Amino acid sequence: MLFNSLNYALFLPIVFALFWLSRDKWRVWILLLASYIFYMSWKPVFILLILGLTIANYYLGFAIHKSQEPRRKKTWLTVAIAGNLLSLVFFKYAYFFNDCLSSLLKATGGAATHLPFDIILPLGISFFVFEFIHYVVDVYRGHEPIKSFPAFALFASFFPTQIAGPIKRFQDFIPQFLAPAKLTVASFDSGLSLILLGLCKKVLIADNLSFFVQGGFSKPELFSGLDLWLFAYAFAFQIYFDFSGYTDVARGSAMLFGYKVPINFNLPYMACNISEFWHRWHISLSTWLRDYLFIPLGGSRGSKWLNYRNLIITMTLGGLWHGAALHFLVWGLFHGLLLTAHKLLQPIKETLPSLKKAIDSPAGRVASTLLTFHMVCIGWVFFRAETNSLALTMLARMLSLSPVMDGGKQLAMLLPTINYPLIYPTIFLILPLLAAGHVACYFIGKAGLVAKTPQLARAAFVLSMILAVVIFSPDKSPRFIYFQF
Amino acid sequence: MHTSLDKPKVEEHLSKSEDFRKSYVLLAFALYILLDGIFRLSSLPQFHNFDFLKFSPLKVPHRSWVYWNEREFLTSPDKNPPDTALLGSSLMMAALHGGDAVYLKQPQNVAFHHKSKLLADLLTAASGKPESNFAFALGGEMVSDACILFEHMLKEKGAPQRVIYGIAPRDFMDSALPSVASTEIYRYMSHVSDLSDLEMKARTSPSEKIEYWLGKLSFIAGHKEDFIYIQQRWAKALTERVLPYKDLDTVKTPLHIRRQAFSELPEDSGANEVLTCPPQVAQEAYEDNLAEYRYRYRKINWKQFDDQLSYLERMLSRARQAGVSVILVNMPLTSDNLSIMPENFYNRYLEKVKTLAERYQAKVLDLNKTQLFPRCYFADSVHLNMRGGKHFFEVLAERLFRSSDPQTKAIMIKRP
Numbered sequence: 001m002l003f004n005s006l007n008y009a010l011f012l013p014i015v016f017a018l019f020w021l022s023r024d025k026w027r028v029w030i031l032l033l034a035s036y037i038f039y040m041s042w043k044p045v046f047i048l049l050i051l052g053l054t055i056a057n058y059y060l061g062f063a064i065h066k067s068q069e070p071r072r073k074k075t076w077l078t079v080a081i082a083g084n085l086l087s088l089v090f091f092k093y094a095y096f097f098n099d100c101l102s103s104l105l106k107a108t109g110g111a112a113t114h115l116p117f118d119i120i121l122p123l124g125i126s127f128f129v130f131e132f133i134h135y136v137v138d139v140y141r142g143h144e145p146i147k148s149f150p151a152f153a154l155f156a157s158f159f160p161t162q163i164a165g166p167i168k169r170f171q172d173f174i175p176q177f178l179a180p181a182k183l184t185v186a187s188f189d190s191g192l193s194l195i196l197l198g199l200c201k202k203v204l205i206a207d208n209l210s211f212f213v214q215g216g217f218s219k220p221e222l223f224s225g226l227d228l229w230l231f232a233y234a235f236a237f238q239i240y241f242d243f244s245g246y247t248d249v250a251r252g253s254a255m256l257f258g259y260k261v262p263i264n265f266n267l268p269y270m271a272c273n274i275s276e277f278w279h280r281w282h283i284s285l286s287t288w289l290r291d292y293l294f295i296p297l298g299g300s301r302g303s304k305w306l307n308y309r310n311l312i313i314t315m316t317l318g319g320l321w322h323g324a325a326l327h328f329l330v331w332g333l334f335h336g337l338l339l340t341a342h343k344l345l346q347p348i349k350e351t352l353p354s355l356k357k358a359i360d361s362p363a364g365r366v367a368s369t370l371l372t373f374h375m376v377c378i379g380w381v382f383f384r385a386e387t388n389s390l391a392l393t394m395l396a397r398m399l400s401l402s403p404v405m406d407g408g409k410q411l412a413m414l415l416p417t418i419n420y421p422l423i424y425p426t427i428f429l430i431l432p433l434l435a436a437g438h439v440a441c442y443f444i445g446k447a448g449l450v451a452k453t454p455q456l457a458r459a460a461f462v463l464s465m466i467l468a469v470v471i472f473s474p475d476k477s478p479r480f481i482y483f484q485f
Numbered sequence: 486m487h488t489s490l491d492k493p494k495v496e497e498h499l500s501k502s503e504d505f506r507k508s509y510v511l512l513a514f515a516l517y518i519l520l521d522g523i524f525r526l527s528s529l530p531q532f533h534n535f536d537f538l539k540f541s542p543l544k545v546p547h548r549s550w551v552y553w554n555e556r557e558f559l560t561s562p563d564k565n566p567p568d569t570a571l572l573g574s575s576l577m578m579a580a581l582h583g584g585d586a587v588y589l590k591q592p593q594n595v596a597f598h599h600k601s602k603l604l605a606d607l608l609t610a611a612s613g614k615p616e617s618n619f620a621f622a623l624g625g626e627m628v629s630d631a632c633i634l635f636e637h638m639l640k641e642k643g644a645p646q647r648v649i650y651g652i653a654p655r656d657f658m659d660s661a662l663p664s665v666a667s668t669e670i671y672r673y674m675s676h677v678s679d680l681s682d683l684e685m686k687a688r689t690s691p692s693e694k695i696e697y698w699l700g701k702l703s704f705i706a707g708h709k710e711d712f713i714y715i716q717q718r719w720a721k722a723l724t725e726r727v728l729p730y731k732d733l734d735t736v737k738t739p740l741h742i743r744r745q746a747f748s749e750l751p752e753d754s755g756a757n758e759v760l761t762c763p764p765q766v767a768q769e770a771y772e773d774n775l776a777e778y779r780y781r782y783r784k785i786n787w788k789q790f791d792d793q794l795s796y797l798e799r800m801l802s803r804a805r806q807a808g809v810s811v812i813l814v815n816m817p818l819t820s821d822n823l824s825i826m827p828e829n830f831y832n833r834y835l836e837k838v839k840t841l842a843e844r845y846q847a848k849v850l851d852l853n854k855t856q857l858f859p860r861c862y863f864a865d866s867v868h869l870n871m872r873g874g875k876h877f878f879e880v881l882a883e884r885l886f887r888s889s890d891p892q893t894k895a896i897m898i899k900r901p
Contacts, residue, residue: 006692185503192510215742222741416729420736420755421746422717425724455509462513463520470705471712 001041003249004202004473011038012195015159016256024180028150031158031257038159039123046122049087054153056083057132061145061152064136073140080136088129094119096324124163126321128156130288135170137292146170151177160253164246166264166284173259181258193458194252196465201245203472205434209238212423217384220394225401227415228394232377234427235384237434240268243282269376269435270442272368274338277376289318308343312336322383327391331382338375517705525704540711542677549752550578550623551634551673553596558619559641559677566642567619569608571601572631573651576816576867577622580651582761583864583874595759603875607882612897619645623670628656628793629687630670632800637678644807647896649881653816653867654826654834657793659781664689665792666697669752676710761871769870771863778822778866785827794837801845810896811847813838814881817858817873822866848893850884852877 001007015034019027040047060080067073089097094115102112135155139145146152154177155170216223216231223231244265254261264283271277278286297310312333319332349356358364378395385391396402404414411417418424444450453461505511527535543556571577581601582593588603599620608616621634631650638645665671665687674680680687688694700707721733736743736755746753804811815835823831835851842849852858857880862873869877885897 006696010695183503185505185508188505189508189510211746215745218745219741222739414739418738418742419730419733420738420743421753422720422724422733424738424742425728425730425733426720428728429724455507455512458509459512459516462510463516466513466517467520467705470703471709471716 001038003246003253004199007041012253012256019181019257020183027181027257028148028154028177032150032154035154035157035159035162039157039162042123043120049091049122049125050128050157051153053084053087053128053132054156056080057136057156058146058149058152060136061139064139065145077136077140081133084129084132084136088125091119091121091125093320093324127165127167128162130167130285130292131156131170133292134167134288138169138171143171146174148174148178158254158259160250161261164243164250166247166250166262167288168261168284172262176259183258187255187258189458191252191255193462193465194248194255196252196462196469198245198248198250198252199469199473200465201241201248203474204468206238206242206245207474208423209234209241209430211421212427213238213384215424217386217390217394220385220390220397222404222414223397224404224411224413225397225399226413227404228398229377230415230427230431232381232394232398233431235380236269236373236377237431239380239383240265267438267442267445269373269438270369271372272365273372274335274342274375277372278335278339285318285321289314293317304343308340311339311343315339327382327385327388330388330391331379334379334382338379521704524708528704538708538711538715540708542673544714545673545676545710546713546717547753548596548755549669549673550595550754551670553754553756554599554621554623555637555673555677557597557599558621558638564642566638566645567600567617568646569604569616569618570635570638570645570648571604571618571620571622571651572626572635572648573622573814573816574626574653574656575622575624576653576869577620577651578624579864579868579870580874580877581620581622583869583871584878585874586761586763587871587875590763592760592762594757595761596754596756598761601878603878604882607878608885608897611882611886622651625662625668626656626670627659627662627665627668627796628652628800629665629683629796630668630674631656632796632803633671633674633678633680633683635800636803637674639803639807639809640678644809647810647812648804649812649814651814651816652838653818654831655778655781655867657834658786658790658830660783660786661781662789664693665796666693764871768861769864769872771860771870772865774865774867775821775825779825782826782830785830790834794841797838798841798845801841801847804847805845811842811845812885812893812896813842813847813849815849815851815853816867817853817862817869817877819860819863819866820855846892848890848896850881852880852884 001011011034015030018030018034022030036047036051039050057080060076060083063076064073064080067076098113098115106112135146146155151174152170155168155173158168158173161168213231213235216228217235220228220231247264251261251263262284264285266280266283268277268281271280294310294314297313298306299310300307313336315336316329316332319335320329322328322331349359359368378398381394381398382388382391385394401412403410403412405411406414406417415424415427423430524538526532527537528540543552543559545552571581582595582598584603585598585601586593588606601618601620605616605618608618619638621631621638623630623634626634635648662668665683666675671680671687675684684697685694688697705712724730725733734755736758738746743758801811815838839849841847858869858873858876862869862876864870864873885893888894
């Protein structure tokens with residue numbers, strides 16, 4: 001069931017009404033049942049997977065907690081992590097590893113291998129597996145396990161965050177389930193406003209940009225370097241509005257039941273450096289990677305080279321988490337290298353006061369933000385292109401600003417000659433508007449203007465979002481990008 | 486003894502009732518209902534002077550084939566019905582454009598070419614009287630679509646003398662179409678024509694039915710296409726004003742981008758986009774499209790078949806009431822295509838069509854004969870190529886005028 005579908009528009013109010021009309025003790029059960037129905041609406045058989053993992057992790061949590069002996073405790077933890085990772089690897093990476101093995105065998109004169117069965121990737125597996133790992137690791141680290149089975153089952157299957165996060169922490173979430181819920185005007189208003197905002201981001205911006213982006217990424221050789229930069233910018237905004245739109249709907253839906261889900265985005269393209277970018281982009285994933293991969297690898301302890309190694313491994317695996325393909329791995333590696341470069345350059349900046357002053361000045365901050373945005377866009381090329389070779393073709397053209405031949409004429413840009421579909425000519429207005437909007441949101445947030453906005457102005461804004469959703473929701477909107485991960 | 490001060494704070498908080506009259510979201514929904522009501526009122530004929538939205542079926546965001554067709558039909562200065570109305574799917578459409586391209590030796594612009602000059606000349610030559618026609622032959626046209634187009638024509642311009650309707654098994658059962666209401670022709674015609682007696686029957690899934698009722702309930706939801714048109718006009722006007730673009734309605738786009746747009750929005754075509762040019766080579770290319778048809782025929786849906794058959798019956802019945810003669814032409818297909826149809830499908834289709842035709846005194850003309858249309862006349866497993874299109878109309882005219890059948894003769898005699 002997609003958030004941007006009529007089914008969800010009917011499902012959510014029904015669950016909302018049942019939840020608030022029932023007694024407190026039934027509410028967790030209602031949400032659990034709704035979450036399983038939500039999951040089964042795609043492929044009913046996969047309920048067995050999420051249910052199986054839930055039961056296993058629930059009992060493994062107790063086993064870890066009750067073990068007195070550290071070795072035994074560790075063994076249970078290893079079993080839990082291995083079990084979770086194996087299910088993820090089997091469903092998500094079996095084809096990838098098989099392809100890698102086949103390529104290796106072919107290169108050494110052998111024959112390609114084939115999997116004897118078809119594997120369908122269950123929706124949301126990357127997210128709920130990470131939540132289970134977080135749970136067992138934190139129980140191992142000394143947290144109390146969750147006693148209530150329905151609350152634990154709901155933690156992993158909670159329908160607003162089931163498919164694409166944000167990745168929750170049980171310490172924040174479970175107390176909310178166990179406390180008596182109360183519907184407030186504030187949570188009702190914020191919840192519905194967030195849902196509408198998320199849908200607007202999806203149907204108004206991300207879906208339209210996706211149409212444009214597909215044109216450039218499918219045949220990059222036909223476009224000039226400057227054209228390809230525009231496609232990369234467009235993808236940067238597409239993925240941001242798609243994923244943050246999804247998160248808004250998820251957070252808004254949760255709020256309608258009185259639960260708070262962590263934010264995942266905080267104007268990421270306003271980051272002045274790559275480290276700050278990762279504090280603003282997919283926050284629940286980056287903090288998960290920090291806590292359950294980077295720190296266990298050694299984190300910032302040890303020599304600086306070990307620190308860099310840990311950073312690169314964490315980001316590369318984080319890249320591979322997005323999809324079982326080499327271009328995701330390269331995307332992660334690229335970000336690992338950028339973060340390492342940032343760490344390497346930090347001491348130089350500190351030792352040169354004039355450089356530090358220049359970078360910290362308003363102009364320096366603007367330049368850093370622009371530089372960070374462009375580096376992120378280069379990374380997005382690896383993320384979006386279907387193969388690394390296609391990404392490299394694109395980047396070679398982008399970085400050399402190579403022109404394009406059109407009817408015997410050499411053009412610096414081909415895009416201005418395309419007038420249909422309408423997204424092509426209007427992209428020259430849309431992209432500056434999106435960038436300006438991003439900057440404006442930053443300053444509005446900083447000045448705290450949202451809290452000062454009068455009721456009527458808020459109502460007018462919500463009305464405009466209702467109109468946009470009613471009018472522009474297509475009959476068949478594409479899936480959210482992060483659903484595939 | 487406990488006092489109210491002993492009550493836990495959380496309970497105190499819970500006991501407070503929330504005042505939802507302060508909700509700005511509920512206020513926004515109330516404003517939406519108000520706005521919707523204003524739009525609805527302004528569209529009523531009684532408030533004609535306040536109709537600031539000025540919606541029109543000819544102002545649509547996506548210019549599909551049916552849009553171009555109806556645009557020409559509705560805006561034509563000729564208020565009389567054509568002598569012959571041609572109906573059919575892309576099989577008839579391909580013959581229409583290809584036939585005229587070869588006959589006239591010039592390219593035919595698909596957006597504006599809705600009259601067969603070849604058929605008009607053939608019928609005029611055979612009857613000795615000037616003959617006019619108008620083609621409502623459109624890609625993907627199901628029988629239900631043909632029925633709607635025919636009824637709309639009767640309502641707008643009256644009864645033609647005859648209808649030549651090119652049919653094929655796909656028009657009765659297509660796995661690619663979930664319901665009658667899911668075709669672009671249906672969607673467009675529901676804006677142009679009153680289909681209220683069909684609306685619920687035409688929708689099969691609950692979500693389609695809910696969407697329909699939501700459209701009825703909310704004026705804005707029911708007119709979303711019209712609002713999208715307004716938004717597009719504004720976007721175009723702004724782009725033309727701010728950026729150096731002159732004419733955004735004439736498509737100037739590289740082919741691969743255009744192809745992508747077609748795959749996303751198959752029902753959208755500019756006025757200058759699709760030309761059928763006379764063939765330059767002796768043997769026109771043949772494309773294997775059996776995979777597509779395997780998909781279309783993949784699961785036989787007798788319910789859909791019977792449903793479509795009921796639309797044929799409705800059309801034949803209306804035609805009979807209006808005094809319109811109907812000729813059902815079984816369109817030529819390749820043996821390859823026939824071989825991938827589900828078992829008994831073709832025979833049952835032909836048998837049912839013949840039974841209905843007999844009941845309503847329509848004529849069935851079976852042109853699906855390999856000796857008449859060998860493979861060299863086909864562009865793929867179902868569509869005739871350009872020379873095939875010309876040949877089709879020549880065979881059709883010949884069969885209609887040289888027939889010894891008194892019923893056919895009567896159909897072809899032009900009324901005074």
